[in-house]
Amino acid sequence: MAKTKRTSRYRPIKVAVVGHTNAGKTSLIRTLLRDDRFGDIDDAAGTTRYIEKSGIYTGDDEVLNLFDTPGFEDSSALLQVLEDLSKSLQARLPVDLLRAFIAQADDFPDFVQETKVLRQSLNSDVLLYVIDVREPFLGKYRDEVEILSKAGKPILPVFNFIAGNSAALKRWREQMAQFNLHAALEFDTVAFDFEAEKRLYQKLQSLIEDRYDALQALIDSRQKIWSSLNQAAARRIFQMLTDVACYRREVQDKSGITQTDVAAMQDYVREAEQHALQDLLTIFAFTQVDVDLQQLPVRDGKWELDIFSPGMFKTFGLNAGATALKGAAAGAGIDLMVGGLSLGAATMLGAALGAGWAAARRYQQELKAAWRGHVWLCVDDTTISLLYLRQRKLLHDLTRRGHAAQNSLQLASNIKRPLPKQWHKLIKELRQHPEWLGTLTTDAEYQKLQQQMLDWLTNDENAS
Numbered sequence: 073m074a075k076t077k078r079t080s081r082y083r084p085i086k087v088a089v090v091g092h093t094n095a096g097k098t099s100l101i102r103t104l105l106r107d108d109r110f111g112d113i114d115d116a117a118g119t120t121r122y123i124e125k126s127g128i129y130t131g132d133d134e135v136l137n138l139f140d141t142p143g144f145e146d147s148s149a150l151l152q153v154l155e156d157l158s159k160s161l162q163a164r165l166p167v168d169l170l171r172a173f174i175a176q177a178d179d180f181p182d183f184v185q186e187t188k189v190l191r192q193s194l195n196s197d198v199l200l201y202v203i204d205v206r207e208p209f210l211g212k213y214r215d216e217v218e219i220l221s222k223a224g225k226p227i228l229p230v231f232n233f234i235a236g237n238s239a240a241l242k243r244w245r246e247q248m249a250q251f252n253l254h255a256a257l258e259f260d261t262v263a264f265d266f267e268a269e270k271r272l273y274q275k276l277q278s279l280i281e282d283r284y285d286a287l288q289a290l291i292d293s294r295q296k297i298w299s300s301l302n303q304a305a306a307r308r309i310f311q312m313l314t315d316v317a318c319y320r321r322e323v324q325d326k327s328g329i330t331q332t333d334v335a336a337m338q339d340y341v342r343e344a345e346q347h348a349l350q351d352l353l354t355i356f357a358f359t360q361v362d363v364d365l366q367q368l369p370v371r372d373g374k375w376e377l378d379i380f381s382p383g384m385f386k387t388f389g390l391n392a393g394a395t396a397l398k399g400a401a402a403g404a405g406i407d408l409m410v411g412g413l414s415l416g417a418a419t420m421l422g423a424a425l426g427a428g429w430a431a432a433r434r435y436q437q438e439l440k441a442a443w444r445g446h447v448w449l450c451v452d453d454t455t456i457s458l459l460y461l462r463q464r465k466l467l468h469d470l471t472r473r474g475h476a477a478q479n480s481l482q483l484a485s486n487i488k489r490p491l492p493k494q495w496h497k498l499i500k501e502l503r504q505h506p507e508w509l510g511t512l513t514t515d516a517e518y519q520k521l522q523q524q525m526l527d528w529l530t531n532d533e534n535a536s
């Protein structure tokens with residue numbers, strides 16, 4: 073059967089991705105396509121040997137054509153050839169010089185790769201010039217820019233390998249400005265970062281103004297996809313916390329709790345968090361490369377540190393044992409639930425009310441009455457809080473790829489940021505609904521609590 077051809081509302085914008093060999097051109101395209109099968113990537117120079125085209129779509133509309141090109145190797149020798157050639161030709165526009173060179177390409181077998189780049193540059197609307205900022209600005213780069221600018225196309229420098237290299241980045245910015253290239257982009261190319269991608273399309277909007285609308289449609293559709301990924305992730309976190317908050321295991325009373333009970337509860341918590349982690353990595357298509365780059369405390373798809381490991385509470389600014397069952401091992405994550413209210417939560421609530429002994433007495437009475445009924449072992453508030461904080465940090469890291477090294481301060485403050493004000497109230501409400509365990513319900517109360525947590529998680533920076 074014949075393949076139906078997609079019809080596009082726009083003429084795709086042709087973008088040539090150019091630069092020195094090994095600068096990260098193919099990596100950039102993979103990242104923009106979110107396709108780690110595109111092209112070949114290697115530490116060795118000269119990996120890409122042919123022009124390779126790929127498309128970026130919004131729905132059925134192809135907005136961009138990206139052309140991967142081989143890297144420049146000996147640009148200084150090429151510039152010399154071009155200068156010699158210009159002497160033998162009539163005075164012409166720089167672009168004519170490039171055309172003349174391409175027409176005589178057979179005479180210059182040493183520049184087979186460069187000829188492909190120049191041909192593609194002439195045949196494109198804009199050039200993305202990928203730069204490894206760790207490299208000193210040597211003559212060969214100066215010559216590269218000079219050659220590329222002869223194509224007469226807008227050039228957008230894309231600074232790569234920027235993490236931890238801010239001084240080098242500044243130098244490169246200054247150098248590019250010398251060539252009248254004032255608009256530039258910072259983009260660690262192996263790591264997808266929605267904000268960086270958006271900035272790339274916005275810069276293209278200002279460089280090729282007549283394609284503004286097509287690029288805006290692309291930005292809008294990417295924004296929509298991005299928001300729905302964030303929502304899906306936040307919903308998954310809420311589901312996991314619900315499963316943990318609603319967990320209960322019937323016991324006789326405090327003295328009746330066995331090692332087996334505690335181990336079963338802890339394994340349940342670990343497994344719930346583990347499944348959520350795997351789903352979050354899948355939602356954001358995190359590969360091992362991303363995990364390493366972002367320095368996630370994750371190995372082989374699992375958390376490196378156990379949720380019950382000592383010190384975990386402190387790392388996240390929590391006071392271990394404050395709400396844990398008195399007399400039981402602090403930090404074991406256990407609490408007792410009587411009459412629908414956990415002992416830890418009752419004590420905590422009493423303290424939070426600030427009413428001293430009067431409140432405590434009130435709850436004691438309530439608890440005593442409930443004690444006669446069922447008693448359950450459940451997961452304490454501190455552990456649930458820790459689970460929330462750990463997933464909040466994970467979500468932060470998953471949605472801000474490529475920023476690990478640059479923003480370490482910001483990440484540290486993210487860890488210590490306090491729990492939302494209504495946090496304990498929400499957990500208490502979740503605990504009242506053991507029927508929500510393992511289900512996704514349309515129950516209005518469930519939806520309301522879910523929305524509350526979604527707001528906290530997706531308005532990450534503002535939540536308090």
Ligand SMILES: Nc1nc2c(ncn2[C@@H]2O[C@H](COP(=O)(O)OP(=O)(O)OP(=O)(O)O)[C@@H](O)[C@H]2O)c(=O)[nH]1
Pocket residue numbers: 091092093094095096097098099100112113114115116117118119120121141142143144232233234259260261262263
């Ligand atoms: N850490 C890090 N590595 C990167 C980044 N971008 C590219 N790399 C690595 O740099 C190497 C070269 O990347 P490529 O994408 O193959 O570079 P290229 O410009 O296409 O190279 P040629 O095709 O040979 O011209 C690969 O090993 C990449 O994994 C980055 O932002 N951070």
Ligand SMILES: [Mg+2]
Pocket residue numbers: 097098099111112113119120140141
């Ligand atoms: Mg390449």
